[in-house]
Amino acid sequence: MSRFFRYWLLGSVLLGLLLSACSAPREQCAALACAAWLVLCIPAWQHYRQRQRCPALPSDAIWLAYASQGGQARQLAERSLAQLQAGGCRAVLVSLDRLRPQQLSQARQLLLLASTYGEGEAPDTAQRFAQQLDRQSLSLPGLEYAVLALGDRRYRHFCAFGRRLDQRLQQLGAQPLQACLDLDRGDPAVLRQWQQLLSRLAGHAPFSDWQAPDYQPVQLLQRHCLNPGSSASPAFQLRLQIPPGSHWQAGDILEVGPCHAPAQIDALLRQLGLDGEQVQADGHSLHWHLSRRQLPAPEQLADCRSPADLMALPRLAHRDYSLASLPADGCLELLVRLHQYGDGNLGCASGWLCRHAEVGSLLDVRLRANPGFQLPPDSGPLILIGNGTGLAGLLAHLREREQRGQAGHWLLFGERQAAHDLFYAEQLQAWQRSGHLARLDLAFSRDQDSPMYVQHRLREAADDLRLWLQRGASLLVCGSLQGMGEEIEALLHGLLGDQQVQALRLAGRYRRDLY
Template sequence: MKPFLLLAGLAFIALLPWLQPSRELSALLAVLAWLGVCLHGWRQWRAGRDDTRPGDGLPVAYASQGGQARAIAERSAAQLRDAGLPARALPLEALDLRRLAQPARLLLVASTYGDGEAPDHAARFERRLLGERPDLRALEYAVLGLGDRQYAHFCAFAQRLDRRLRELGATPLFDRLEADRADPAVLRRWQQQLGRLAGDTRFDDWQEVDYQPWTLIRRQCLNPGSQGAPVFHLHLAPNDSAADWRAGDIAEVGPCLPAERVAVLLERLGLDGGEFQADGRPLAWHLARRQLPEDARELTGLSAAELLERLPRLPHREYSIASLPGDGRLELLVRQMRHPDGRLGLGSGWLCHHAAPGATIDLRVRANPGFRLPADGGPLILIGNGTGLASLRAHLRERERLGRHGHWLLYGERNAAHDRFFAEELETWRRDGHLARLDLAFSRDQAASVYVQHLLREAADELRAWLARGASLLVCGSLQGMGREVDALLHGLLGGAEVEHLREAGRYRRDLY
């Protein structure tokens, strides 16, 4: 249907004064019907002409478990809008498969969760995409995958999306990009592709993590003598300004190498670590935050500036925040990790060993909307193990300050004698009724291991009763073992449809690693 048909209808109205009176009413009715058809045709023509409905803009859909993919999608949409191309970021499940069958373009920013899984909120969309067969030959799309190469199924969800869209006839705008731990080089390439789509390659690079300086006030080992690795409770305070966050949010920490390793490199290269660079900081300060090669011969002869340009920044590490801003400090619960060769982990080695109390810690607070709760929610069923207790503790503190009591905590560790983290606080909450129920599983205290999923199975009827009263499920801790088994148990006890309903209603949230 073309716009000129509408003009023809208008011209027909202009002829009404010359029509026979006996025929005027019939002619008017015919014109009104004709205008309705024209208007419908006009809308269809516009829908076929534009990539999206007026006002919608190019969709940049995200699948995000911890908030990173969402943030990148929002930045992508902002860059496109700044270049004059209307765009909007939206969650993947908000896409309409029927509408994608029309001439359209689509950008996807997809994180892979755990061992190749879709983020929780995107799982249903993937099932729909696999179960239906829309004709997507009119769709052009691009995919940015986010993942971590230390996992076997790196960017597997993004790969599945790409593969399925191709199977349904969609055409890639450019090859899929995959960013290992949000690799800045890959993100810059994505930005360049966005610039080409918008016809404007002038844009500002997305900066590396903008850390703020924090001071490590206190560090305490909570489990001396434990069969497991040491777990430390850390207190930090911002140096410059007050920080704000919510229960469920994440602390991104920029680790540093020990001063001894930096000194060895400086000696081999014959450089002065105290030499100030353009930003007013000494060379040694910068090198402590860089990835240093084991063999320094390739760096011989480089100036300080060339050296820093050659060496990439150390990747950040993420930790659940165990406190609230009102506590006056940011608290972390960090397990000290070691590599098979005995070397300390990068992030935990810095926080739990190398950084002395009083040291400056590079840190940025990142919102984690997938693990935040509305203020007016019902009771909580909190399930976790290990250092996953950190985020659950923050949620319990937040509920306490909101005056919302009567929650249920199921928590597991190794030995009751050594691994009862925050024992006094939890017991106080139990006595006061803030915790209506507290179930603890210590796997090594009996011949047959007992885990939180076992306690949950034994309390299946109680679980159903709590959920019927509007309770929400929060699961935090290890993905392998606890996280997967709790999810499988919930499907078995409640049924897949009910678990999906809880997830869609925001009453089943997970923060697993």
């Protein structure tokens, strides 16, 4: 029995006793009883409506909350729910008008899809939630969240409500899973970025793009292994042709459409008794199409007996790679780790880029802006922290600052062995000599008895970190989320305090690109 119902029942009993002791005429007692009963029922009805409006949500599920004016945010939230559930992830869907800010303390992960209405206002269904969130003093350090802000860039208050939610949640101590995404009229590139987040939350589950990909074919110019002899998986530097008319800046992403190994496709076509050279309506061969699609499981092969069946298979999802180069470098430069599973099979995208695609062949790519990892020109000296292939995104920022004549940065980088895994050693050493890098701290986990990671180097330099930040430095972190990214985040909170970390994030001086 709830506390409210106990109080309501006690009030009813007291009312009965009061009326029974009353010496007024029977008709007056009856009228008083009816009026009093109605007064007692009003809060009961309000309590019932509040319970209906604010359903109990499981804390171990991902909460997908939407604020929709015309239905687009709800539609995208439903598609997000379907992708998470298809990846085996527990998730629940709720409209913001059925959610109270106090409930957020019970959630672990929250995904918000929010439209903007009128002059930067919340949609009608979300105004109550927005007002309560602004007024209430909550503490949400245990909440991880992400915001997809829907809007139209032609209007002055573009994505204002979604951005407001993002800023308020950071003020309350919640931890962003990634920078707020501004969706301009259903921009496919932003939707793909949102889908990548959903895939990561579901354990990197495969998915298909909601909108058909619009790749550009570019030539693979060079491929070079950077760490021969290393105990780690091979890491490759790749250089690709720049698509005509392309522009990007430090922090941006190259999306790559992967393909299966040609030998794997040949074997499947032989098994199905189909001619891979058969040309389809768009001019490409059946082999070309099948290599770019999610292959059927063995038990599904009976349903894939014709080219039309194979053409109906979903397209392989793209993979994101941080760009190490700038347009002035004359190529798209990537740093890719070859992933190998326990059974010996290679990762689909890394296997394609590092092993199966021949130098000189065409790759499917598209450039995507990544505002969450970009910096304005006047962002002060940079403190760059990364491990492994995360160095690529940090190199682009160092190259951009070099082009602008801005020197005096600090790089903290971690890998396995100094003898094999110091990627771009000559470039880093040259920057040290020129003063472009004022400081270079390296951590190699396998070069001593006790593992040394980049987060250990940062802890050792805690006083210098505070001093650099006091002088206006910006902090960039790029690399693996699990391990390095999570530990750097916790370490910064411990060294600087929650308030300063949130202040850096809100000022755009703390940015992360983690995978």
